[in-house]
Amino acid sequence: MSRPLTRVAQHPPPRSPEGAGADSEAAAVDARVNLLGMPRTELERFFVGLGEKPWRAKQLMKWMYHAGVGEFGAMTDISRTLRARLAEIACIEAPELTPFPTAADGTRKWSVAVGDGSEQVEAVLIPEAGRATLCISSQVGCILDCAFCATGKQGFNGNLSRAEIVGQAWAARRELAAEGSSRGITNIVFMGMGEPLYNFDAVMDAASVFADDLGFGISRRRVTISTAGVVPRIRELASRSEVSLAVSLHAANDELRSRLVPLNRKYPIDELLDACREWLNQLGDRRSVTIEYTLMEGVNDQITHAVQLAELLRDLRCKVNLIPFNPFAGSEFVRPSMRRVRAFQTHLLNAGIPTMLRTTRGDDITAACGQLVGQVRDRTRRKARHQARRLIAVEPGRTRSGSAAPP
Numbered sequence: 001m002s003r004p005l006t007r008v009a010q011h012p013p014p015r016s017p018e019g020a021g022a023d024s025e026a027a028a029v030d031a032r033v034n035l036l037g038m039p040r041t042e043l044e045r046f047f048v049g050l051g052e053k054p055w056r057a058k059q060l061m062k063w064m065y066h067a068g069v070g071e072f073g074a075m076t077d078i079s080r081t082l083r084a085r086l087a088e089i090a091c092i093e094a095p096e097l098t099p100f101p102t103a104a105d106g107t108r109k110w111s112v113a114v115g116d117g118s119e120q121v122e123a124v125l126i127p128e129a130g131r132a133t134l135c136i137s138s139q140v141g142c143i144l145d146c147a148f149c150a151t152g153k154q155g156f157n158g159n160l161s162r163a164e165i166v167g168q169a170w171a172a173r174r175e176l177a178a179e180g181s182s183r184g185i186t187n188i189v190f191m192g193m194g195e196p197l198y199n200f201d202a203v204m205d206a207a208s209v210f211a212d213d214l215g216f217g218i219s220r221r222r223v224t225i226s227t228a229g230v231v232p233r234i235r236e237l238a239s240r241s242e243v244s245l246a247v248s249l250h251a252a253n254d255e256l257r258s259r260l261v262p263l264n265r266k267y268p269i270d271e272l273l274d275a276c277r278e279w280l281n282q283l284g285d286r287r288s289v290t291i292e293y294t295l296m297e298g299v300n301d302q303i304t305h306a307v308q309l310a311e312l313l314r315d316l317r318c319k320v321n322l323i324p325f326n327p328f329a330g331s332e333f334v335r336p337s338m339r340r341v342r343a344f345q346t347h348l349l350n351a352g353i354p355t356m357l358r359t360t361r362g363d364d365i366t367a368a369c370g371q372l373v374g375q376v377r378d379r380t381r382r383k384a385r386h387q388a389r390r391l392i393a394v395e396p397g398r399t400r401s402g403s404a405a406p407p
């Protein structure tokens with residue numbers, strides 16, 4: 001039986017990046033600004049706006065992120081008057097986490113209640129030798145409807161606020177600390193539910209808090225944004241943040257990729273890889289792009305595909321992560337044999353492309369890639385509305401199958 005955790009304040013987290021209520025009713029209930037996930041410069045401006053010195057931001061961030069404190073009253077080096085003022089106009093609210101049983105391999109998964117509490121996303125902690133990677137969500141559901149992804153099947157229900165994004169890591173860390181775990185979170189990957197680059201501002205704010213020494217203090221290289229290929233945002237990324245980039249490629253030709261990742265119809269492979277090269281040039285360091293390639297039997301796992309992929313990536317500074325497909329209920333795809341997977345990897349390695357084989361983690365709690373929220377239902381019924389709109393949009397008497405057009 002799961003139990004609610006990490007309820008820091010009485011009110012549900014607000015939906016906008018700033019933390020203000022998204023609708024007037026919510027605003028009437030709670031107009032306090034949520035300071036969780038607010039980047040340092042903005043927090044300094046917030047304090048200046050209160051007639052305080054900007055260094056108050058430093059004080060507050062240390063309490064929030066270093067000490068994990070969510071109540072202003074406990075911040076004893078801040079004057080009583082200011083603490084009382086903060087409690088009136090601001091809050092520190094993380095979404096509520098509910099744990100799944102820990103997987104046999106130590107992988108942890110939490111259901112994360114967002115919005116008014118009726119919507120769910122998931123966060124997964126993957127412990128490995130010497131590091132612990134937290135995979136977080138950026139949206140409720142996903143509009144992109146990739147053919148092999150459980151999340152895409154539930155449709156899109158909205159963006160997470162930056163407080164909800166940062167709150168996943170903040171609450172998970174508090175949870176681990178409460179259990180007496182000495183393990184910290186060493187890496188953050190935006191590979192949970194949603195397309196992070198379609199929630200760009202909130203994700204950029206969250207990334208800045210993760211990388212800030214006064215925030216989570218995680219190296220920018222260890223914060224990774226994973227995208228299905230939103231080209232305009234990849235071109236903009238380096239000017240906003242120095243986090244790392246992973247691209248979900250999954251196919252080496254447009255015909256196949258458009259079937260697996262419908263966004264490819266809008267941003268084909270050449271355009272996508274050009275944007276990756278531009279990102280590398282803008283960063284100017286020795287970073288490489290991570291290429292994610294999910295192997296599905298009989299779909300994209302043959303040696304001819306490996307040959308095509310090696311040719312495609314020949315002049316891109318990259319490393320490839322091969323991920324054997326994680327089956328989920330109702331999925332049409334199958335995981336290939338390890339013999340096939342190894343043959344694919346060997347071909348890429350022989351072509352000089354650094355290629356890692358990602359072992360599946362948390363299988364027994366459906367925490368693996370593409371399985372998130374495989375069992376969470378669309379509680380807001382937006383999916384039904386979305387499908388109804390799609391049906392209305394086609395000719396009377398006909399239905400259409402396939403993916404929603406990417407925005």
Ligand code: SF4
Pocket residue numbers: 142143144145146149150151152153192193194195227228248
């Ligand atoms: S793989 Fe990623 S981008 Fe594609 S539908 Fe799933 S969550 Fe969205």
